Amino acid sequence: MKARVTVTLKNGVLDPQGKAIEGALKSLGVEGIDGVRQGKVFDIELGTADKAQAEAQLKAACEKLLANTVIENYRVEIA
Amino acid sequence: MKSAVIVFPGSNREGDVLRALKSAGSQVEKVWHAETELPQGTDLVVLPGGFSYGDYLRCGAIAGRAIVMDAVRAHAARGGLVLGICNGFQILCESGLLPGILMRNANLKFICHRQFLRVERNDTAFTKAYAKHQAIDVCVAHGEGNYTADEETLKRLEGDGLVAFRYADAQGHITQDANRNGSMNSIAGIYSEKLNVLGMMPHPENLIEDLVGGTDGRGLFESLVSSFSRAA
Helix, strand or coil: CEEEEEEEECCCCCCHHHHHHHHHHHHCCCCCCCCCCCCEEEEEECCCCCHHHHHHHHHHHHHHHHCCCCCEEEEEEEC | CEEEEEECCCECCHHHHHHHHHHHCCEEEEEECCCCCCCCCCCEEEECCECHHHHCCCCCCCHHHCCHHHHHHHHHHCCCEEEEECHHHHHHHHCCCCCCEEECCCCCCCEEEEEEEEECCCCCCCCCCCCCCCEEEEEEEECCCEEECCHHHHHHHHHCCCEEEEEECCCCCCCCCCCCCCCHHHEEEEECCCCCEEEECCCHHHCCEHHHCECCCHHHHHHHHHHHHHHC
């Protein structure tokens, strides 16, 4: 089973990297960009075929390591 | 006093902190991150600076979950002293021993320079050799030192007197210019609730000899050692 975990900064948390990327896009002449927030994507292979078990395992992975829930949110998608 | 300096893959300041502790009069042992226990009789645990695990995922995130950290957490819960410097501070935040997080510097630059800090209180095991509000001359070297916490945490840190050091000018004034990484409330270091865990971004271990330009960092290590010689 395959899954994708997306980790993003919570609203209101300053994202200097996103701001720098936003500035770079503007300087490249890419128009219409009002804001950029940088996040992370993890593509994960799971041994189980059981969706509920996979969800539990991914939740544990996110809470224990992949996201720092002080500043980040995470979203899990199972393929 | 017995100190244990924890070494992770990618730590690189363990030698300097070991030297600073020894010259202040502590016995010191290096402890590899895969150990399940601290050496018998450890009084102080130090998490040194560096780039543990190459700063992968988030600074300090992987080291904060290393096997040895269970022993460090147990040591802290017993009231044992823990000091995290630079990457060590990031590890303390990621391991849950201290609140908040160190974000990318607001100006996006790796900063590496001499830096004055204001000592916020001098009644802890870490700072008794300093005067209250003394400006000490140490240095900083980091890309992620921008201390960030939610409003409630910040209020609690300030209300309970848990801010250890703030970025300051040479006179000890807290100015925007002195706060080069953009930390909330110019925070350079914080204590745990029981004042036995200290995390700080600046490097006191760099300034312990006149030969390298200053000795203001010595006071921190001498404070720690004197706490124990008096108790013994």
